[in-house]
Amino acid sequence: MDFASMCCSAMAFLLFIVLCTKISRARTRRRTSHHQLPPSVNGIALLRLLPAIFKKGIPAVMNDLYIKYGSVFTASLFGASITLLIGPEVTAHFFQGLDSEISHGNMFEFTVPMFGKGIAYGRDMATRNEQKRFNVEAVLKPSRLTSHVSIMLQEVESYFSKWGKEGIVDLKVELERLLMLITSRCLLGKEVREDMFDEVNTLFGELGNGLNMISFLYPYLPTPACRRRDRARIRLTEILSNVVVSRKRSGRVEEDTLQRLMDSRYKDGRSTTVEEVVALIIALVFGGKHTSSHTSTWTGARLLSHPTVLKAAIEEQERITQKYKDNELDYNSFLEMVTLHCCIKEALRMHPPAPALVRKVHKSFTVQTREGKHYEIPQEHIVATPILVNNNIPYIYKDPQVYDPHRFHPDRNEDKVGGKFSYTSFGGGRHGCNGEAYAYLQIKVIWSHFLRNFELELISPFPKTDWSRYAAEPKGNLFVRYKRTA
Ligand code: HEM
Numbered sequence: 001m002d003f004a005s006m007c008c009s010a011m012a013f014l015l016f017i018v019l020c021t022k023i024s025r026a027r028t029r030r031r032t033s034h035h036q037l038p039p040s041v042n043g044i045a046l047l048r049l050l051p052a053i054f055k056k057g058i059p060a061v062m063n064d065l066y067i068k069y070g071s072v073f074t075a076s077l078f079g080a081s082i083t084l085l086i087g088p089e090v091t092a093h094f095f096q097g098l099d100s101e102i103s104h105g106n107m108f109e110f111t112v113p114m115f116g117k118g119i120a121y122g123r124d125m126a127t128r129n130e131q132k133r134f135n136v137e138a139v140l141k142p143s144r145l146t147s148h149v150s151i152m153l154q155e156v157e158s159y160f161s162k163w164g165k166e167g168i169v170d171l172k173v174e175l176e177r178l179l180m181l182i183t184s185r186c187l188l189g190k191e192v193r194e195d196m197f198d199e200v201n202t203l204f205g206e207l208g209n210g211l212n213m214i215s216f217l218y219p220y221l222p223t224p225a226c227r228r229r230d231r232a233r234i235r236l237t238e239i240l241s242n243v244v245v246s247r248k249r250s251g252r253v254e255e256d257t258l259q260r261l262m263d264s265r266y267k268d269g270r271s272t273t274v275e276e277v278v279a280l281i282i283a284l285v286f287g288g289k290h291t292s293s294h295t296s297t298w299t300g301a302r303l304l305s306h307p308t309v310l311k312a313a314i315e316e317q318e319r320i321t322q323k324y325k326d327n328e329l330d331y332n333s334f335l336e337m338v339t340l341h342c343c344i345k346e347a348l349r350m351h352p353p354a355p356a357l358v359r360k361v362h363k364s365f366t367v368q369t370r371e372g373k374h375y376e377i378p379q380e381h382i383v384a385t386p387i388l389v390n391n392n393i394p395y396i397y398k399d400p401q402v403y404d405p406h407r408f409h410p411d412r413n414e415d416k417v418g419g420k421f422s423y424t425s426f427g428g429g430r431h432g433c434n435g436e437a438y439a440y441l442q443i444k445v446i447w448s449h450f451l452r453n454f455e456l457e458l459i460s461p462f463p464k465t466d467w468s469r470y471a472a473e474p475k476g477n478l479f480v481r482y483k484r485t486a
Helices: 003-024 043-047 050-056 058-069 088-096 107-115 125-140 142-161 171-188 190-195 197-209 213-217 224-250 257-263 274-304 307-324 331-335 338-350 414-418 436-453
Strands: 072-077 080-085 166-170 356-361 365-368 374-377 382-386 454-458 479-484
Touching: 043 072, 050 058, 058 072, 080 088, 088 365, 088 382, 107 224, 107 274, 125 142, 125 257, 125 274, 125 436, 142 171, 142 331, 142 436, 166 171, 171 190, 171 197, 171 257, 171 274, 171 436, 190 197, 190 224, 197 224, 197 274, 213 224, 224 257, 224 274, 257 274, 274 307, 274 338, 274 436, 274 454, 307 331, 307 338, 307 436, 331 436, 338 436, 436 454
Parallel strands: 080 382
Antiparallel strands: 072 080, 166 479, 356 382, 365 374, 454 479
16 A cells, blocks of 8 residues: 555544544443443554554455454444444444434534535524425436436537547546536526536535545634635625526526525425525535546446446447437436446445445434344444445345446345345435435436447556545546547
């Protein structure tokens, strides 16, 4: 492992500790059940893992811990404790429990200066739940997705029409920009896409750069990164508020997510305010931006390193374009791209942007492991489920280290056979991702275009993972040689 990767691993390890310290401040309450507590890994044992983290990387070490201590164990360091829950047998309550029993606690406080006080962690639970409904109705409903397809196709076709007959590009950079163009058009709307794209793109970049270990722990410290983050949010709020107000004044109605949020109503009939609409749309764009672009890049890196899988994905495109002949591809045609869907899902299994999910326990509960052991998870404990390990459990995923998209094909369905919460890249249950279907759709539109129109060859070595960012991403450049086929 090179020095930079060692630093990244150390930073990620530190972030994990910082996270535990911030949210734990745990006063373990009197226990209410007679079940035993999970086995414990103490600080000295954890510090001894540092050389192994440098040598083998975080995923391998997490996996070693799982093999050694099982699916439920508590890690303690510097007075902070965190209980790990691994695999579908022990994570049902983690994902499905009521917010009054298990929730994000104060962990997402850092989002208030990023998105504003109008939403999420700036508001009470009842308002948050209603705003969650607005997100689902604005982004996830099939009718919304159907209307996005032709816009996504237009954006993708226009973007690649500017490429030459052949050349070399950094796929990571290209996909990041293309996804932001799609997002601008589908989520933020025509005004931003046509007149303010570059400024808005830069501002979202600044907002993300303001998210680091220090701002995570102390979101209001006046560091240069926090100041730039605050300036970016103020300017973004100004731009987007003007768009909302101008639509309201003129009575103009558009077909985008911003409009859906403007038209949303609370149960008492109240409309969303300009401040809430702007905060909701900033949070949605931010939540989908890096996750989708990293997944598109990983999908490319995996496909281009596996010729047999690539061939199957190209053949599927040929079949589907034959079927739809001259008609434009529509929402249903993308649903039919099962092979491509599995290629993306498998890339996400191996490279989840969020390596772990964390919650605070407000009411103690018990879990039963696959081996039949019962453990009590006491009130005030911090619990985490490492997606990285969940997605690689060998009794669910055959040869988990192998890129094998066919494992998700209807004739194998490894995750469904494994049971609910076997596949956790999008979380699940009460706080499962609101943008999953949208994310698949936009990544499919891009990769379907690539497969139908270009021959691609990976020039860079297969990328390592950069764990130091808030969303784990492919490290460095990903150079690809392209040649038009059509
Ligand atoms: C490949 C792309 C994506 C991945 C891997 C991903 C992953 C996740 C995960 C793991 C969670 C659960 C967090 C938790 O339980 O603590 C989540 C939540 C969420 N995601 Fe995504 N996401 C993606 C794309 C998107 C997109 C495109 C949008 C919006 C357009 C979006 C909006 C949201 C929202 C609003 C939540 C919060 C749900 C809640 O708390 O109730 N995501 N996402």
